[in-house]
Amino acid sequence: MRNKIGTALVSLALATSAQATLITNGSFEDTTGVLKSNHGSWKIFKEITGWTTVSGPGIEIQTNRTLGNVDAQDGNNYVELDSHGAPNTNSAMSQILTGMNVGGKYELDFFYHARTNNGNNDNGIDVFWDSFSGSSLDSFDFSNIVVSIADVKYRDNQASGLTKGIDGWFHYNVDLWATSETMALTFAATGAANSLGGFIDNVSLRAVPEPATLALFSLAIAGAFASRKMSKK
Numbered sequence: 425m426r427n428k429i430g431t432a433l434v435s436l437a438l439a440t441s442a443q444a445t446l447i448t449n450g451s452f453e454d455t456t457g458v459l460k461s462n463h464g465s466w467k468i469f470k471e472i473t474g475w476t477t478v479s480g481p482g483i484e485i486q487t488n489r490t491l492g493n494v495d496a497q498d499g500n501n502y503v504e505l506d507s508h509g510a511p512n513t514n515s516a517m518s519q520i521l522t523g524m525n526v527g528g529k530y531e532l533d534f535f536y537h538a539r540t541n542n543g544n545n546d547n548g549i550d551v552f553w554d555s556f557s558g559s560s561l562d563s564f565d566f567s568n569i570v571v572s573i574a575d576v577k578y579r580d581n582q583a584s585g586l587t588k589g590i591d592g593w594f595h596y597n598v599d600l601w602a603t604s605e606t607m608a609l610t611f612a613a614t615g616a617a618n619s620l621g622g623f624i625d626n627v628s629l630r631a632v633p634e635p636a637t638l639a640l641f642s643l644a645i646a647g648a649f650a651s652r653k654m655s656k657k
């Protein structure tokens with residue numbers, strides 16, 4: 425009986441905390457893809473595993489400790505979407521997620537670090553969570569912005585005494601709901617397009633178990649306890 429309770433508890437723990445991330449290459453360590461230009465410690469990609477450029481010159485991948493002593497939050501690589509190259513505009517990248525549970529809750533986590541100390545929203549990042557309405561992606565609709573990071577400066581990340589993540593990166597955590605079976609997660613640089621902007625690393629998206637699922641696990645535990653009581657008689 426003890427084993428049964430143990431199994432139920434383990435299942436509950438798995439359901440609540442150990443859902444696998446649904447994001448492919450959320451740490452940008454896999455740079456297999458379509459390279460546009462290689463500058464050694466930074467490279468511009470049209471696409472890399474999991475991610476596609478949807479606006480601007482491309483996905484700029486920075487490697488470890490290349491910029492102002494900003495280490496990657498995870499692994500060696502991170503992204504800067506105020507990318508280098510023509511057109512001289514901010515870039516945006518998307519990942520398409522299929523097989524989503526319509527109405528289901530998801531938890532998005534990612535880390536952000538500003539590059540410059542300029543104003544004018546130089547390091548801005550907007551995050552979009554778009555659905556397919558009919559057959560076309562409802563992308564870049566401003567009503568679909570789920571996080572908007574504006575006017576953060578490098579020194580804000582580096583300052584002590586602020587709430588911050590590992591090594592100065594700010595951790596963002598957002599609850600999202602799927603509104604269609606296929607969703608798109610998009611990161612877009614905003615503000616002054618001058619090739620220097622906000623960094624992104626360690627993106628994950630996890631399904632949050634529905635209350636019904638939790639209730640089932642609770643019932644399983646209650647059942648295990650009940651049968652244990654009965655067996656004592």
Ligand SMILES: [Ca+2]
Nearest residue numbers: 451498499501
């Ligand atoms: Ca990384």
Ligand SMILES: [Ca+2]
Nearest residue numbers: 506507508619
């Ligand atoms: Ca850049």
Ligand SMILES: [Ca+2]
Nearest residue numbers: 546616620621
């Ligand atoms: Ca900028």
